[in-house]
Amino acid sequence: MVRQHLPRISLGTVYRNLEVLCELGEIQKLEHGGRIKRFDGNTEPHYHIRCVCCDRVDDAPFEPEIHLPNRQNGANGYKILGHRLEFVGLCPDCRTNLTAPGLNKIKHLYVPAADKPS
Ligand SMILES: [Zn+2]
Ligand SMILES: [Zn+2]
Helix, strand or coil: CHHHCCCCCCHHHHHHHHHHHHHCCCCEECCCCCCCCCEECCCCCCCEEEECCCCCEEECCCCCCCCCCCCCCCCCCCCCCCCCCEEEECCHHHHHCCCCHHHHHCCCCCCCHHHCCC
């Protein structure tokens, strides 16, 4: 998208600026699994879901609702500052295309019977 405005910008410059925006709290870096560095313009706490097939990431429509124990030693002496939770699944595209090339790379993939191609 940046290259539509600055055609010769390097990917390194893009990522450096994303890191700066991250330090300023304007965006957040997603500390998740997956192969690609990801940033999110939404800095509110929320969950994400990642497609195990194509690595697409979307916001997950679940409210963060983990209630932590309020005991001092509730976490082996740690003071808890937050939590991370990533949902994994198949995105709508991969779900309807179960023969997608990435799929046979995935071991132990659970495909509900209802989603198997007929
Ligand atoms: Zn996918
Ligand atoms: Zn998000």
